[in-house]
Amino acid sequence: MNIRKHWKKILLSSTALFWASCGGDSESSSVAGGTINEDPVNPDSIVNPDDLDGIKIDTLYGIRPVYNADSGAVSSADTCSSSSEEIQSSSSEAESSSSEIAQSSSSKTTYPSFGTYKLARDTSTTCEVTEVVRTYLSSRISSPTELMDSLENNTTLSVEALELVEDNLEESLNYGVLYGSPSTTGGPTYPSKFECTNDSTYTTSTHVAKDGVLYTREEYKEKFPNQDPDKPSPLCQKTDFILCGGAPYMESGKERTFVGSLPNNFESDKETLIDSVKATFGNNLPDALKNCLDSNVTSMNMRKDIDGGTTYMNPRGPIATKQICDGDTTVNPRYQAKLDSNKAYVRKQINKCLTKDD
Structure with missing residues (x-):
């Protein structure tokens, strides 16, 4: 029986058992914050693994085994101490990462x-x-009636919140039979x-x-x-509603009277602006300018397309014409903005007629 052959097997087995034990001790020491002291290995007593019967024992579990010929002990070129340092270093990195996360979350x-x-x-x-x-x-x-009631009788909503209610009221013609359906309005x-x-x-x-x-x-x-x-x-309410090209659905028994029609007001403002231009010229109003003002200028109810066709304003839900804030009554800003937009649209067309006449 070849004793040297069996001796190599014993070496390998001992090395595996040693490293498994060493790794466990190293980990628990790192957690406990302790250290492991290794006895130094005498370099002169180390046997070269390549000399063992011509067979190279390279690594087992990633560790090169080292045999001490004097004591017969097996150790490792990579000591437990170095492994402990690696684990402690990894632990420090984890703590550093945790600290960064805490700093970010606490910002x-x-x-x-x-x-x-x-x-x-x-x-x-x-x-x-x-x-x-x-x-x-x-x-x-909410139905148009409910939305108008909430605007008229508001006691809790801010001006910003009332504007959102007005948005819903303008879009209410698109809801139809959906009134009462679940829908969270932010x-x-x-x-x-x-x-x-x-x-x-x-x-x-x-x-x-x-x-x-x-x-x-x-x-x-x-x-x-x-x-x-x-x-x-301020605490505000919105009142005196006007139709905007379409009649909203009114629940039975909750019908209400509107103060007018926005398309009619657009037309009235257009005629007022045209008349003011004609009055400026008096009897000297050129026929070409008169024809342009009468034929080419429209309100926002009707827009002239490039190809000469006409686009009509889409019907919208009712709009409040008055706003009352802490007892002070003014024109509702939403209603005023629509009137101003229409006047700007008409003036732009009038200016084109005046430039064309020049």
Whole structure:
């Protein structure tokens, strides 16, 4: 029996058992924060593996075995100590990565679109909006009657929220039989939390934000005694609705009277502008200019296409003509904007007639 041949097998088995034990000790030491001390290997006593019967023992589990001829012990060229260092290094990298994630998650989120606020009691302190809340206007599709009622009798919605209700009312002719169907209508977003340069954080449960200033509720009531801090300011209603080219669906028993027709108002404004130009010329009005004004100028109800055809304004839902905010009545901005757009459209055509006449 060849003793040397069996001796090589014993070496390999011992090496495997040693490394499995060494790896387990190294890992637990790293977790515990301890270290492993290895006895140094005498270089002169190391047997070259290539000398073992001409067969090269290269690696087992990625480790080159080393045999000490004097003691008969098997060790590794890569000691447990180095493995422990690698594990500790890996652990440090993991801790560093965790720290970066925590820093990123703890960074402050702000909403610059809301601008900054100043504290009423200390205007040198500025605050940023760090949390917002979004309102929801409805959980279903409202009918035109319901939308007009909510505009006329508003006690809770801000001006921004009312504009969204007006959007829905203008589109209401497209809903038809869908009235009452489930549909979440999102409202505007409002600041709800503020972080300030005095290292303090405030919320809308204790403070009221108005016109770039952050008040305590007591400060707000003192400065605005006639305004409820829990209601929007200004508090507005929209009234006196006008038809916009189409008759909306009215529930039985809830019919209402409208103050007029937007297409008719467009035509009236067009005629007024044309008459003012004709009056400027008096009896000297050129026939060519008169014909151009009478034939080529239209309101936004009818648009002349490039090929000479006519495009009619699409019917829309009703629009409120008046806005009442904290008791002050003005023209509803949405209605005024449509009148202004029509006048600008008519003036542009009149200018073309005047240029053509020159």
